[in-house]
Amino acid sequence: MKPDFRYQQLEQTLLQGIEQQRWPPGTRLPSIRTLCQQHQLSKATVVHALQRLEARGLLEARPKSGYYVSHRPANPRLSNTRPATSVPAPQLKIDAPRAVNVSELFLDIMRRSAAFDLLPERSSDDLPPGIVILNRALGRALRRQRGDDFQYYDDPAGLPMLREQLAQQLQRRGCNLTNEQLCITSGCQHALFLALMASCQKGDVVAVEAPGFYGVLQLLQQLQLQAVEVPTSTTTGMDIDALEVILQRWPVRACVVAPAFATPGGALLPDNARQQLLNLAEQHNLAIIEDDIYADTAFNRVPDPLKARDLSGRVMLCSSFSKSLSRDLRLGWISGGRWHADILRLKLVTQLASSRYLQQGVADFLADGSYASHLRRQRYQLRQQRDQLLSVLSQWPGAPQFSAPDGGLALWLELGTDTTNPPHSPKRQINTLALYPEALAHGVIITPGPLFSASGQFTNAIRLSFAHAWTAPRRAALQRLSLLLNGSSTE
Amino acid sequence: MKPDFRYQQLEQTLLQGIEQQRWPPGTRLPSIRTLCQQHQLSKATVVHALQRLEARGLLEARPKSGYYVSHRPANPRLSNTRPATSVPAPQLKIDAPRAVNVSELFLDIMRRSAAFDLLPERSSDDLPPGIVILNRALGRALRRQRGDDFQYYDDPAGLPMLREQLAQQLQRRGCNLTNEQLCITSGCQHALFLALMASCQKGDVVAVEAPGFYGVLQLLQQLQLQAVEVPTSTTTGMDIDALEVILQRWPVRACVVAPAFATPGGALLPDNARQQLLNLAEQHNLAIIEDDIYADTAFNRVPDPLKARDLSGRVMLCSSFSKSLSRDLRLGWISGGRWHADILRLKLVTQLASSRYLQQGVADFLADGSYASHLRRQRYQLRQQRDQLLSVLSQWPGAPQFSAPDGGLALWLELGTDTTNPPHSPKRQINTLALYPEALAHGVIITPGPLFSASGQFTNAIRLSFAHAWTAPRRAALQRLSLLLNGSSTE
Numbered sequence: 008m009k010p011d012f013r014y015q016q017l018e019q020t021l022l023q024g025i026e027q028q029r030w031p032p033g034t035r036l037p038s039i040r041t042l043c044q045q046h047q048l049s050k051a052t053v054v055h056a057l058q059r060l061e062a063r064g065l066l067e068a069r070p071k072s073g074y075y076v077s078h079r080p081a082n083p084r085l086s087n088t089r090p091a092t093s094v095p096a097p098q099l100k101i102d103a104p105r106a107v108n109v110s111e112l113f114l115d116i117m118r119r120s121a122a123f124d125l126l127p128e129r130s131s132d133d134l135p136p137g138i139v140i141l142n143r144a145l146g147r148a149l150r151r152q153r154g155d156d157f158q159y160y161d162d163p164a165g166l167p168m169l170r171e172q173l174a175q176q177l178q179r180r181g182c183n184l185t186n187e188q189l190c191i192t193s194g195c196q197h198a199l200f201l202a203l204m205a206s207c208q209k210g211d212v213v214a215v216e217a218p219g220f221y222g223v224l225q226l227l228q229q230l231q232l233q234a235v236e237v238p239t240s241t242t243t244g245m246d247i248d249a250l251e252v253i254l255q256r257w258p259v260r261a262c263v264v265a266p267a268f269a270t271p272g273g274a275l276l277p278d279n280a281r282q283q284l285l286n287l288a289e290q291h292n293l294a295i296i297e298d299d300i301y302a303d304t305a306f307n308r309v310p311d312p313l314k315a316r317d318l319s320g321r322v323m324l325c326s327s328f329s330k331s332l333s334r335d336l337r338l339g340w341i342s343g344g345r346w347h348a349d350i351l352r353l354k355l356v357t358q359l360a361s362s363r364y365l366q367q368g369v370a371d372f373l374a375d376g377s378y379a380s381h382l383r384r385q386r387y388q389l390r391q392q393r394d395q396l397l398s399v400l401s402q403w404p405g406a407p408q409f410s411a412p413d414g415g416l417a418l419w420l421e422l423g424t425d426t427t428n429p430p431h432s433p434k435r436q437i438n439t440l441a442l443y444p445e446a447l448a449h450g451v452i453i454t455p456g457p458l459f460s461a462s463g464q465f466t467n468a469i470r471l472s473f474a475h476a477w478t479a480p481r482r483a484a485l486q487r488l489s490l491l492l493n494g495s496s497t498e
Numbered sequence: 499m500k501p502d503f504r505y506q507q508l509e510q511t512l513l514q515g516i517e518q519q520r521w522p523p524g525t526r527l528p529s530i531r532t533l534c535q536q537h538q539l540s541k542a543t544v545v546h547a548l549q550r551l552e553a554r555g556l557l558e559a560r561p562k563s564g565y566y567v568s569h570r571p572a573n574p575r576l577s578n579t580r581p582a583t584s585v586p587a588p589q590l591k592i593d594a595p596r597a598v599n600v601s602e603l604f605l606d607i608m609r610r611s612a613a614f615d616l617l618p619e620r621s622s623d624d625l626p627p628g629i630v631i632l633n634r635a636l637g638r639a640l641r642r643q644r645g646d647d648f649q650y651y652d653d654p655a656g657l658p659m660l661r662e663q664l665a666q667q668l669q670r671r672g673c674n675l676t677n678e679q680l681c682i683t684s685g686c687q688h689a690l691f692l693a694l695m696a697s698c699q700k701g702d703v704v705a706v707e708a709p710g711f712y713g714v715l716q717l718l719q720q721l722q723l724q725a726v727e728v729p730t731s732t733t734t735g736m737d738i739d740a741l742e743v744i745l746q747r748w749p750v751r752a753c754v755v756a757p758a759f760a761t762p763g764g765a766l767l768p769d770n771a772r773q774q775l776l777n778l779a780e781q782h783n784l785a786i787i788e789d790d791i792y793a794d795t796a797f798n799r800v801p802d803p804l805k806a807r808d809l810s811g812r813v814m815l816c817s818s819f820s821k822s823l824s825r826d827l828r829l830g831w832i833s834g835g836r837w838h839a840d841i842l843r844l845k846l847v848t849q850l851a852s853s854r855y856l857q858q859g860v861a862d863f864l865a866d867g868s869y870a871s872h873l874r875r876q877r878y879q880l881r882q883q884r885d886q887l888l889s890v891l892s893q894w895p896g897a898p899q900f901s902a903p904d905g906g907l908a909l910w911l912e913l914g915t916d917t918t919n920p921p922h923s924p925k926r927q928i929n930t931l932a933l934y935p936e937a938l939a940h941g942v943i944i945t946p947g948p949l950f951s952a953s954g955q956f957t958n959a960i961r962l963s964f965a966h967a968w969t970a971p972r973r974a975a976l977q978r979l980s981l982l983l984n985g986s987s988t989e
Binding site: 114123127133138150152153158159160163193194196197204209222225226228332333334335336337351352358359360362363364474475 | 605614615618623624625629633636637640641643644648649650651652654684685687688691695700713716717719720820823824825826827828842843844846847848849850851852853854855856965966
């Protein structure tokens with residue numbers, strides 16, 4: 008079949024060059040400018056072709072350097088290079104902004120409390136020490152209530168002592184922030200909601216990571232905002248060059264980005280990409296909504312947030328304790344930059360205030376160093392659980408690709424490839440969305456790839472979590488999943 | 499000055515008839531139909547004139563009966579008739595729907611935690627027994643956490659056991675509801691927000707009580723909905739005849755109504771008005787958003803909600819524990835009728851889930867009868883505090899008008915009258931909005947009347963709360979307020 012579009016022609020030319028080892032693995036391709044001149048093509052067309060090859064795992068984008076031919080390592084865990092994100096190429100083209108329609112499947116997964124657990128089994132074990140100490144702090148805060156405290160709503164911005172503790176944490180991560188610049192929310196999702204409500208109007212275009220957090224897609228749908236998907240590596244995060252192309256093409260109001268150990272793959276956005284992103288935000292008058300929720304799960308150093316480099320109040324930092332401490336606290340925060348006054352008003356209007364004793368208990372837990380101790384224990388545990396999962400996956404047949412994050416709670420697993428565009432090494436096509444009910448029947452709850460995309464991409468991928476201990480039942484569930492993926496579930 | 503409009507002409511004719519005792523106090527005016535025929539006027543014009551007289555305290559609307567000449571009792575506490583709601587007449591005409599712009603003042607009042615307290619002084623006394631027992635229940639729920647409970651989000655709809663307890667309460671109030679028809683929220687404001695989000699689109703017209711809850715006005719502003727104000731008695735609630743006129747004139751999507759002890763005046767919507775409202779909702783395809791938050795504070799019988807008569811799923815019942823138990827719980831609920839599925843999704847999208855241990859603690863508190871005991875004690879106390887306030891107000895100079903509610907936390911106080919339309923017995927004009935900073939300088943925080951209106955009506959009124967014990971400092975603050983109102987603060 009003859010390629011119809013100019014980018015497809017270039018893509019095929021480059022593909023041949025790679026196959027014929029004109030550019031062996033590890034070498035740099037000609038620069039975008041050179042390719043434009045050689046082929047008499049626009050920059051957008053060249054970038055498009057390169058991104059399609061990158062998406063097929065054949066190229067790697069190295070920010071501020073260029074595109075390199077992939078090594079395609081057999082075991083990405085042992086490699087420092089990016090695991091091939093062999094996303095079906097025809098799906099990864101940059102689509103125009105679109106309305107979002109989130110799958111009903113998500114509600115089902117949430118109702119099963121299974122977002123981060125392929126086998127939701129509540130252990131009856133004792134709580135980890137961090138949670139015991141947290142609960143004691145909450146209990147003390149309850150017992151310290153006096154007089155008619157219960158008859159007053161808290162300051163809508165939140166308890167000053169808690170905001171002070173959070174400000175100190177952010178100051179240690181390079182942010183020049185005071186407690187006045189923070190507002191307490193009912194979790195990170197609530198913070199993201201406030202950020203989008205404050206910065207966007209119905210119909211506005213919002214750039215999102217693809218694959219990226221489904222909660223953001225749901226918010227866009229709810230607020231009737233349009234999504235434009237930015238190709239995103241599950242190792243190095245959002246492709247800022249692609250974002251630039253998008254910004255030149257469409258009027259984007261805001262960009263939601265998770266630079267630290269983003270779901271689904273645990274990517275960490277490199278330093279230079281961060282600066283490039285902020286520069287673009289300045290040039291294109293963009294609101295940056297930073298989802299910082301996984302930062303504190305870092306296995307090594309907790310990275311500074313984008314907010315630390317935010318000189319013009321464009322970054323709205325959103326976070327919560329749900330990933331690093333407890334999902335049941337329902338306590339998050341936002342630092343809204345130039346939108347902060349609006350956000351405070353929105354918090355008040357949609358919720359009045361947060362619970363004072365709850366904030367007091369958490370503030371005490373932070374102030375006495377218990378949170379820091381908890382994080383140390385939890386990091387060690389998460390790292391072990393990740394290693395155990397990587398070790399199992401590396402034994403799986405079919406050599407699936409997976410990310411190997413240095414933080415977060417999950418990795419991205421790609422299975423087989425798409426047959427609609429003949430792949431390099433043809434495999435069976437797997438549709439993880441179609442696999443969901445089948446897996447469920449086998450007692451395994453998967454989180455299918457398309458949940459992480461506004462356009463239903465990533466049918467061949469799932470997110471696999473290592474948030475929970477690999478008990479014997481969970482190991483068995485993983486084993487059943489492996490059989491399912493290699494068994495009947497092809498189309 | 500010669501009246502410009504036909505309704506003004508009728509108003510003056512009727513006024514003369516009342517003054518000349520053509521219709522003595524207590525007698526019924528000719529019916530709307532008769533007045534239409536006699537004066538060759540439309541129904542809307544006649545209703546408008548009657549409502550203006552009603553608003554000036556000269557007439558009383560008795561649902562399904564007609565308009566009666568008021569007795570204007572000297573002490574409304576001792577009277578069963580409605581205290582005169584001497585709202586400035588030119589402001590109470592039925593205005594066209596309008597965008598809402600809530601005063602910054604409200605934020606200030608909220609930041610001072612003063613919405614229900616003219617002198618926010620935290621007592622260092624012991625907690626009331628109900629709160630001690632509640633806190634113990636929450637502490638027990640925390641200690642009962644096991645295993646990795648903290649690693650799972652709760653069902654977005656909320657803990658089944660809590661929903662079951664709430665469903666049982668509503669069943670006892672005549673509702674045919676199961677726990678599946680309830681969704682837990684972060685308070686009643688959050689429930690109202692979800693109800694409006696689910697039933698309205700930007701630009702839609704929403705009918706609200708005037709005076710009514712400021713939180714609703716803020717929501718309308720935030721969601722870019724238009725408000726149309728329905729004249730509302732602080733004794734008998736929303737004027738459903740006026741609502742009918744409005745529904746005939748404008749395309750109203752939803753109506754927010756608080757039938758049980760509504761803020762600001764503590765009105766209770768009579769039975770026949772309730773049925774009339776539901777009939778209108780059916781005829782005009784209206785969503786009814788019922789704010790039920792004050793019902794459990796009833797001094798006598800807790801009235802059945804509108805929801806109990808809702809045969810077609812048009813009523814969204816919204817409530818929380820903030821008025822009847824604790825402002826600090828931040829726990830509410832909604833039963834969303836035909837919009838319930840959307841509401842569940844919205845709850846999930848904006849907040850994921852609620853805290854499980856918190857819900858468990860409250861469910862235990864409900865299940866063992868502690869809530870019922872708490873309500874008994876609280877009702878006795880609130881009733882005493884109301885009586886003490888009424889007793890003080892009846893001694894105030896200038897014979898101000900005030901409501902005497904049988905539930906809720908506050909009453910409505912009207913001071914002087916408006917001079918723009920010459921009143922019956924001319925008094926000084928008081929602007930409570932202008933008075934706010936002056937009162938603040940004297941250590942008194944008032945809740946000015948205009949906060950309760952989208953059009954800035956009720957400048958001569960304030961809401962006075964009896965939610966707090968009348969300690970010596972609060973009595974002194976009330977005394978200072980009385981002096982201010984009768985002293986320098988005229989215009």
